[in-house]
Amino acid sequence: MDAAGWLRAHRDAFRLGADALAPDGRVDATWKPLGELAQVCATVTRRTAPADPLHAWARDLLAFAWRETDEGALFVRMQRQEPFSTYPLEVYAAFASAGLRHPGYERAVAALARCRGWQLTEQDPTRRLGVLAAQRHTGVRHTEAGNRALRRTWLGGLPEPWTFERASGYAMTHVVFHLTDWGRATGNGEGAGCVPAGLAAYLTDWLPPWLDTCLEAGMWDLSVELLAVAGLLPGAEAAPYAQAWERVRAAQLPDGALPEDRPRAGGPVPGFAHCYHSSLLAVFAAALTLARPGRDPRPAHDARSAHRAHPPNNVLGVLG
Secondary structure, eight states: OOHHHHHHHTGGGGOOOGGGGSTTOOGGGTHHHHHHHHHHHHHHHHHSOTTSHHHHHHHHHHHHHHHHTTTTHHHHHHHHHSTTOSHHHHHHHHHHTTTOOOHHHHHHHHHHHTSHHHHTOOOOHHHHHHHHHHHHHTTOOOOOOHHHHHHTSTGGGOOOGGGOOHHHHHHHHHHHHHHTTTTTOOTTTOGGGGSOHHHHHHHHHHHHHHHHHHHHTTOHHHHHHHHHHHHTOTTOOSHHHHHHHHHHHHHSOTTSOOOSSOOOTTOOOOOGGGTHHHHHHHHHHHHHHHHTTTOSTTTOHHHHHHHHTSOOHHHHHHHO
């Protein structure tokens, strides 16, 4: 079974339980997985042709995730319970980017966003960049310039490359995801149209050694996030990443799941909580990588079809 097949087989693990709306509910175990599923599927539906089996996979799971939110009605209830939490808007924005909207929720959050309490919520710069992107998706007006938040991020400061480590790595990948609307802001046919040239050049130089470091450490989750970033950079050549895809493929479990990190020898087999995110991001990175040669498959289906006649097996092997 491949990563996409494993995710489909474990679809029910993404369901929202009764604790999703509990005051002491665990957001990381309920809304976060569902939102990440929606985020990845929204991009895959945009970056694949309708005839592609991966497109149907993403469309079906996106519809499932939307039904779990009662077609947006649960966001209204969540925001009422936690008026100044931004995570409901961030999850909702993934659906809105795919055209799944709840006008009542958008009116409610627009009213909240006018409050000083919302505007002054303290967040780290990378998270702030994501919230600003979520507000744009829902038409929520804001006065903060995105480039100011970008300059305050780790990546925005063009740090010394040797300061890269796990936390800064995740911050960096998410800055790129937010700038490119998770690969959906295609601009002139390239997802990296929203990454400033200086940052793109910096990443093109340093992604390969950072990726090698993560692969050597068995950090599969961060590795596939870096591969997703590579799929969003116009200057990133495919050759430096071919071996990385082989190593990711080799790291998959027999059932197709990709663990977040290399399992301990003799330890238990990683379960859903330790595999869903890395498996999702492996599909995400693969879809972005496969979409690059043909660019956006909707207006350029012929180019993508020609590419698919000779697909990169090291990428397709992750999908199955």
